[in-house]
Amino acid sequence: TFERMALKRGLFVVIEGADGTGKSTQVLNLTKRLQSEGYPCSSMRFPDRSTQIGGMIDSYLQCKSNLSDESVHLLFSANRWELKNQITNTLASGTSIICDRYAFSGVAYTSSKPGFSLCWCMGPDRGLPKPDLVLYLHASEKLAQSRSNYGTERYEKREFQNKVAEMFEEIRAVDKTLTWTDYTVERGIDEVTDDLFGILQKELNSNLVKEVGKLWME
Numbered sequence: 001t002f003e004r005m006a007l008k009r010g011l012f013v014v015i016e017g018a019d020g021t022g023k024s025t026q027v028l029n030l031t032k033r034l035q036s037e038g039y040p041c042s043s044m045r046f047p048d049r050s051t052q053i054g055g056m057i058d059s060y061l062q063c064k065s066n067l068s069d070e071s072v073h074l075l076f077s078a079n080r081w082e083l084k085n086q087i088t089n090t091l092a093s094g095t096s097i098i099c100d101r102y103a104f105s106g107v108a109y110t111s112s113k114p115g116f117s118l119c120w121c122m123g124p125d126r127g128l129p130k131p132d133l134v135l136y137l138h139a140s141e142k143l144a145q146s147r148s149n150y151g152t153e154r155y156e157k158r159e160f161q162n163k164v165a166e167m168f169e170e171i172r173a174v175d176k177t178l179t180w181t182d183y184t185v186e187r188g189i190d191e192v193t194d195d196l197f198g199i200l201q202k203e204l205n206s207n208l209v210k211e212v213g214k215l216w217m218e
């Protein structure tokens with residue numbers, strides 16, 4: 001009924017993983033798949049390079065500018081905070097969000113640099129909208145090997161990416177209240193989308209009447 005529909009908010013899904021696991025493709029495909037199955041859905045991605053803060057991040061990632069590790073960490077976080085209202089309003093309107101990276105990347109990437117504690121890294125993102133589900137994509141051995149060169153952006157180096165993967169494991173262990181689902185990418189793009197959609201379907205059909213939580217505040 002209408003009343004029941006009106007109560008139901010969107011589902012907030014974050015897709016995380018190291019570089020080269022196919023997150024961006026899956027975010028777009030999953031969004032289209034949800035829409036075609038009748039679930040209102042939109043996609044987001046972080047960093048969102050289209051804002052002023054995002055422009056500074058973009059220039060940093062392309063090594064066109066240098067910023068201290070602390071200040072760039074805060075810019076990535078500010079980029080999430082500047083889109084907080086968009087996230088909460090979208091969910092409240094009943095539209096689900098599939099989001100390419102979030103605060104978990106924020107903590108994983110900075111804490112992979114020497115001298116950064118998890119606690120310091122988590123600070124700025126505390127209180128952001130809490131995802132209902134984190135889908136964590138692992139690269140299979142085969143996929144990892146096919147990525148002999150990652151590209152030219154700042155963090156796209158094998159050794160650093162291995163450290164990032166380690167840090168993701170530490171971050172998830174900190175917060176047991178998060179729903180965190182692992183998925184190893186070792187099939188074709190469409191099969192992966194099918195599998196991920198299957199994981200989401202149960203959650204999409206539940207009646208989400210509870211408010212969106214606050215990340216790392218419990």
Ligand code: DGP
Nearest residue numbers: 019046047076077101105106109110155
């Ligand atoms: P992408 O557009 O998903 O390829 O992300 C760009 C790069 O920025 C990628 O290497 C991951 C990294 N990254 C994403 N979010 C954050 C963050 O919040 N903090 C830091 N330090 N790096 C991030």
Ligand code: NA
Nearest residue numbers: 019020153156
């Ligand atoms: Na990248």
Ligand code: NA
Nearest residue numbers: 020022023024
């Ligand atoms: Na990507």
